[in-house]
Amino acid sequence: xxxxxxxxxxxxxxxxxxxxxxxxxxxxxxxxxxxxxxxxxxxxxxxxxxxxxxxxxxxxxxxxxxxxxxxxxxxxxxxxxxxxxxxxxxxxxxxxxxxxxxxxxxxxxxxxxxxxxxxxxxxxxxxxxxxxxxxxxxxxxxxxxxxxxxxxxxxxxxxxxxxxxxxxxxxxxxxxxxxxxxxxxxxxxxxxxxxxxxxxxxxxxxxxxxxxxxxxxxxxxxxxxxxxxxxxxxxxxxxxxxxxxxxxxxxxxxxxxxxxxxxxxxxxxxxxxxxxxxxxxxxxxxxxxxxxxxxxxxxxxxxxxxxxxxxxxxxxxxxxxxxxxxxxxxxxxxxxxxxxxxxxxxxxxxxxxxxxx
Amino acid sequence: xxxxxxxxxxxxxxxxxxxxxxxxxxxxxxxxxxxxxxxxxxxxxxxxxxxxxxxxxxxxxxxxxxxxxxxxxxxxxxxxxxxxx
Numbered sequence: 001x002x003x004x005x006x007x008x009x010x011x012x013x014x015x016x017x018x019x020x021x022x023x024x025x026x027x028x029x030x031x032x033x034x035x036x037x038x039x040x041x042x043x044x045x046x047x048x049x050x051x052x053x054x055x056x057x058x059x060x061x062x063x064x065x066x067x068x069x070x071x072x073x074x075x076x077x078x079x080x081x082x083x084x085x086x087x088x089x090x091x092x093x094x095x096x097x098x099x100x101x102x103x104x105x106x107x108x109x110x111x112x113x114x115x116x117x118x119x120x121x122x123x124x125x126x127x128x129x130x131x132x133x134x135x136x137x138x139x140x141x142x143x144x145x146x147x148x149x150x151x152x153x154x155x156x157x158x159x160x161x162x163x164x165x166x167x168x169x170x171x172x173x174x175x176x177x178x179x180x181x182x183x184x185x186x187x188x189x190x191x192x193x194x195x196x197x198x199x200x201x202x203x204x205x206x207x208x209x210x211x212x213x214x215x216x217x218x219x220x221x222x223x224x225x226x227x228x229x230x231x232x233x234x235x236x237x238x239x240x241x242x243x244x245x246x247x248x249x250x251x252x253x254x255x256x257x258x259x260x261x262x263x264x265x266x267x268x269x270x271x272x273x274x275x276x277x278x279x280x281x282x283x284x285x286x287x288x289x290x291x292x293x294x295x296x297x298x299x300x301x302x303x304x305x306x307x308x309x310x311x312x313x314x315x316x317x318x319x320x321x322x323x324x325x326x327x328x329x330x331x332x333x334x335x336x337x338x339x340x341x342x343x344x345x346x347x348x349x350x351x352x353x354x355x356x357x
Numbered sequence: 358x359x360x361x362x363x364x365x366x367x368x369x370x371x372x373x374x375x376x377x378x379x380x381x382x383x384x385x386x387x388x389x390x391x392x393x394x395x396x397x398x399x400x401x402x403x404x405x406x407x408x409x410x411x412x413x414x415x416x417x418x419x420x421x422x423x424x425x426x427x428x429x430x431x432x433x434x435x436x437x438x439x440x441x442x
Contacts, residue, residue: 050395053374109410111372111403 002159005229006357009073009216011065011169012310013038014298015209019064021072024314025322028297032194035179036209036299054113055126056091058173061212062123063130066167072224073165073216080216081163082136083124084154086146086170088302090120090139093175123171136163144344145234146170147213147303148352152232158219169214170303182208187345189270196324198270198296206269209299213306215313221357226313227338230254230353238349240276244285247341250351258285262335263315265308266327267342269295277343282327290335291327305342305350312338312354361433369429372407373400385430393428401426413441 012018016029019041029039038061043052046064055063062085070077089095094117101110116122121139128137136157140149147170154168182188189205198207217229231254238246251257264286266278282291298307315321319334336356343349366380369389373396387393390401404426408414414436416422425435 049376053376054399105410109406111406112399113403116399 003161003219004221004357005155005158006218006221007215007226007229007313007354008218008222008224009069009071009075010226010310010313011068011072011214012211012307013041013061013065014211014213014307015039016297018310019068021068024318024320025297025324028322028324030195032192034183034189034192034207035174036207037174038210051130054117056094056117056122056173057210058087058091058093058171058212059117059123059126061173061210062127062169062171062214065171065212065214066127066169069169069214069216070167073218073222074224075165075216077131077133079165080131080133080135080167082138082154082157082166083128083131083133084136084138084140084150084166084168085121085124085127086140086142086148086150086303086306087120087123088141088143088146088172089178090141091117091122091173092178093173094118096175096177127167142348144302144305144342144348145350147306147309148232148234148350151229151309151352152234154217155229155232158217161219164220165216165218167214168217169212170306171212172210172301172303174208174210174301179208193270195296199268199275199293201270202272204271204273206271206295206300209301209304211298211301211304211307213303213310215309225357227316227354228357230355231351232353233351235349237347238277238343240280243277243280243341243349246349247281247285247339247351250353251339254353256337258289261286261289261337261339262332263290263292263312263321263338265312265338265340266291266293267295267305267308268293268327269300271345274343274346277346277349278341281341288330290321290330290332292321292325293327294325297324300344302344305340305352308340308342309352309354312340312352316354316356358433358437361436362429365429365432365436368407368411369394369404372403383429386428389426389428408436412436414439
């Protein structure tokens with residue numbers, strides 16, 4: 001018999017001011033750009049300067065996000081049994097610098113710091129070092145389902161009582177070379193688009209961004225509990241007409257139908273080539289369901305769906321859907337079941353289901 | 358020598374990412390490791406690479422580093438006596 005999995009703490013550093021858990025998108029930042037950076041918290045109030053000086057941006061964002069989640073879960077750091085992180089590109093900034101050093105210095109004079117920081121599992125490792133967590137430490141690198149892969153691992157471990165409290169998160173950072181190459185191949189939009197015009201841009205590519213979203217998942221429900229994680233499912237390749245069928249079977253596996261869903265969070269990013277994947281759900285199976293989107297606020301990155309997960313938890317807690325997120329006008333007073341669907345460029349699809357508890 | 362000391366301080370700050378530290382905050386005789394700037398073994402490796410790359414000095418015996426990296430003053434003295442770049 002497996003046990004339920006609860007989300008007892010959440011943390012976010014994103015292109016909106018989300019690092020403060022006491023507010024919920026009350027002060028939205030609107031932009032007009034092709035890339036958007038995170039709104040940084042005051043890192044010094046979270047990380048000692050001696051530790052911060054070797055931290056890449058992704059590690060700093062993750063540290064703040066993780067600390068926020070653990071604090072909200074009201075958990076001592078030594079109660080965390082495992083750390084599981086999803087990331088598309090890891091600490092790509094230091095990877096780029098390390099490779100540039102190799103080229104510039106003819107493979108000589110390589111220094112240790114950038115090498116240490118340049119691996120994908122640096123974030124999970126640094127979090128564990130900072131917390132003194134000697135338990136399971138794992139990093140999933142799988143494009144747009146990196147976060148969901150981490151989430152699924154945590155869910156299985158908690159259900160099977162292999163751990164009681166797991167810190168799980170997703171992180172990706174935005175750096176120059178990554179921007180240059182993705183602009184070149186037109187995965188980043190060529191022209192700036194205003195926040196509220198992203199969906200109607202009619203152009204190829206997305207607004208690129210970065211962020212870190214961490215959660216404390218536990219086998220026991222605490223007083224800080226936001227929601228229950230009911231299910232996670234991922235698919236590497238789906239055609240547009242397979243998405244609805246997979247959504248239906250995902251809900252069936254959890255003894256639900258599309259009518260049971262109060263709110264659906266869709267990962268629309270304004271890419272005219274691939275937003276059609278969401279249209280199938282928005283105009284079909286969930287046409288009478290309250291629909292929201294979020295990438296116009298926080299941009300696209302491999303673990304952007306971590307923001308959707310954060311959003312679902314916030315909405316269940318606050319019973320409030322900020323109007324800036326709305327895709328349709330279907331009303332729901334107190335969402336109890338929330339489905340998240342995400343994909344990137346037609347690949348790496350994920351369904352995640354949250355329930356009020 | 359004064360110029361070299363200032364150069365070293367700036368390089369140390371930049372290469373070791375010492376945030377909120379300026380060259381004026383580092384006295385010539387301040388210990389770089391331990392109670393002074395609080396540098397550690399990874400920083401020592403960074404400094405060894407810096408000596409090689411920027412001043413053409415290869416430390417054959419890493420134990421030498423203990424004395425050379427005692428302070429900016431000892432570093433500057435060693436570089437002045439041994440530099441090839």
